[in-house]
Amino acid sequence: MADMRPLPLGYSVSVHRSLTAPILLAGAPRLATIVNGTLAAALGIGLQLWGVGLIFWTVAHGLCVFAARRDPQFTDVLIRHIRHRGYYAC
Secondary structure (H helix, E strand, O other), rough: OOOHHHHHHOOOOOOHHHHHHOOEEEEEEEHHHHHHHHHHHHHHHHHHHHHHHHHHHHHHHOOOHHHHOOOHHHHHHHHHHOOOOOOOOO
């Protein structure tokens, strides 16, 4: 178990940015990328609509990258919004 004594005055510990940054795949959050890829594969392979699946993936991934540039944790906010929508209704 780690020693939990407080740090002496004037002493600081640097934390690498990668420990606090969200995990992104190709610029979009990991969850959104996996969901977009799964839906695009279902359209392309399952329904054999290759063009529609490719267009869907391109547009959806582009929107996710755009949203992630503004807020990298937008998927967490969206999930929480959907879960609590009825609670905050007027």
